[in-house]
Amino acid sequence: MQRLSNLPDPPNSDEKWKGVQLVMRKHGQSPHALIETLHAVQHAFGYLDRDSLTYVSDALGVPLSKVYGVATFYQYFTLKKPGTHNCVVCTGTACYIKGVPKLVEALKERYGMALDEVSADGSLTLQSACCIGTCGLAPIASVDGEELGRLSAEELLDKLEEVIHGDA
Amino acid sequence: MTEIQSVQIITLTIDGKPVGASGGETILDVAKQNQVFIPTLCHLEGLIPYGACRLCLVEIKGNNKLVPACITKVAEGMEVITNNERLQRFRRWILELLFTERNHVCSVCVANGFCELQSLAEVLGMDHVRLPYLHPKFVVDATHDRFVSDNNRCILCGRCVRVCSDIEGAHTLDIMGRGIKARIVSDLDDDWGNSPTCTRCSKCVQVCPTGAIKEKGRRSVGEKFKHRDVIAHLAEMREAAREED
Numbered sequence: 001m002q003r004l005s006n007l008p009d010p011p012n013s014d015e016k017w018k019g020v021q022l023v024m025r026k027h028g029q030s031p032h033a034l035i036e037t038l039h040a041v042q043h044a045f046g047y048l049d050r051d052s053l054t055y056v057s058d059a060l061g062v063p064l065s066k067v068y069g070v071a072t073f074y075q076y077f078t079l080k081k082p083g084t085h086n087c088v089v090c091t092g093t094a095c096y097i098k099g100v101p102k103l104v105e106a107l108k109e110r111y112g113m114a115l116d117e118v119s120a121d122g123s124l125t126l127q128s129a130c131c132i133g134t135c136g137l138a139p140i141a142s143v144d145g146e147e148l149g150r151l152s153a154e155e156l157l158d159k160l161e162e163v164i165h166g167d168a
Numbered sequence: 169m170t171e172i173q174s175v176q177i178i179t180l181t182i183d184g185k186p187v188g189a190s191g192g193e194t195i196l197d198v199a200k201q202n203q204v205f206i207p208t209l210c211h212l213e214g215l216i217p218y219g220a221c222r223l224c225l226v227e228i229k230g231n232n233k234l235v236p237a238c239i240t241k242v243a244e245g246m247e248v249i250t251n252n253e254r255l256q257r258f259r260r261w262i263l264e265l266l267f268t269e270r271n272h273v274c275s276v277c278v279a280n281g282f283c284e285l286q287s288l289a290e291v292l293g294m295d296h297v298r299l300p301y302l303h304p305k306f307v308v309d310a311t312h313d314r315f316v317s318d319n320n321r322c323i324l325c326g327r328c329v330r331v332c333s334d335i336e337g338a339h340t341l342d343i344m345g346r347g348i349k350a351r352i353v354s355d356l357d358d359d360w361g362n363s364p365t366c367t368r369c370s371k372c373v374q375v376c377p378t379g380a381i382k383e384k385g386r387r388s389v390g391e392k393f394k395h396r397d398v399i400a401h402l403a404e405m406r407e408a409a410r411e412e413d
């Protein structure tokens with residue numbers, strides 16, 4: 001048996017760490033549990049911050065740089081706190097040909113940020129995806145999980161204003 | 169049950185010449201023993217083979233896929249072709265892609281004259297590049313008091329990562345991200361100079377095939393002489409010590 005049950009203390013008192021620790025225990029706290037554990041952290045907190053990465057490194061005995069390498073390799077993991085709303089723009093081939101660069105340009109003009117960034121006020125995350133799988137509807141973006149096909153720049157901007165200001 | 173493992177003897181041909189090998193050896197091992205040159209970049213004697221650069225691709229009769237010689241084990245009756253027009257063309261393409269991906273400007277590089285990328289381009293006759301250069305602008309990390317990491321000259325061979333983790337046991341360096349954005353980081357992409365894990369052993373400097381990791385104080389062009397065989401020596405000594413235990 002390896003050093004089960006003597007996991008180091010989590011970085012803060014958030015109850016959600018219990019779930020993460022459970023995942024580590026379930027996998028014998030072995031370095032092989034890295035991806036599962038990062039999944040659990042991402043799921044619990046919505047992103048992986050420095051403290052979490054350091055904790056996972058420490059708890060599983062995986063070097064910091066390796067944890068960082070894995071966390072930045074997979075698109076599923078995010079290292080920045082996500083915005084309240086989220087917009088995924090497909091940059092796959094079909095969407096690209098059908099005019100996604102125009103959408104990206106319009107987003108940049110309106111919000112002053114590129115894909116894979118979070119707005120300064122924390123209200124919006126822009127993400128890119130390399131094919132959402134419904135190329136027939138190109139160009140596609142999804143706003144808070146709702147897929148919008150055959151999209152024009154105006155429609156996308158209107159939709160985003162609607163969800164962001166719906167909060168206010 | 170202790171029994172003396174009998175070494176399996178394998179016969180194969182390399183470029184038509186019959187050669188003998190023992191089971192478990194790679195095509196590259198056997199080619200070297202028989203003075204057959206196969207170009208390599210990510211491979212380094214003493215490090216665990218990685219198969220990343222694909223420069224060592226060879227043909228095997230009856231197999232329509234090319235295989236990397238550095239990680240492919242020899243097999244009985246194998247007919248290996250290490251060099252022909254097609255392989256040379258592919259190898260030159262790989263080099264061209266490497267040259268365009270980062271900023272390999274030899275005339276202003278500390279590794280000029282000691283660079284494996286440069287010398288392979290010479291040996292394989294890659295004398296011009298047909299693709300546009302990407303000219304990336306990676307931040308150079310010069311925070312360490314002894315070393316500099318310049319991702320603009322990195323070919324992502326992973327030698328520094330492997331020597332740091334497998335030989336030194338520090339694992340300060342690793343590769344982050346993917347694709348053309350992939351780069352070498354220390355710890356959580358922190359300043360190398362403040363790394364709590366770096367032991368300042370300088371093995372990464374010795375193994376880096378280009379000028380991507382260099383020692384400070386070497387400002388001029390062509391100063392980066394390296395002792396690459398030191399890693400094979402260390403690995404061998406370690407193996408010997410283990411066997412004694």
Ligand code: SF4
Binds near residue numbers: 324328375376
């Ligand atoms: S820094 Fe040098 S040794 Fe490390 S991956 Fe890049 S080229 Fe290879």
Ligand code: FES
Binds near residue numbers: 208209220221224237
């Ligand atoms: S030397 Fe074989 S893949 Fe790099």
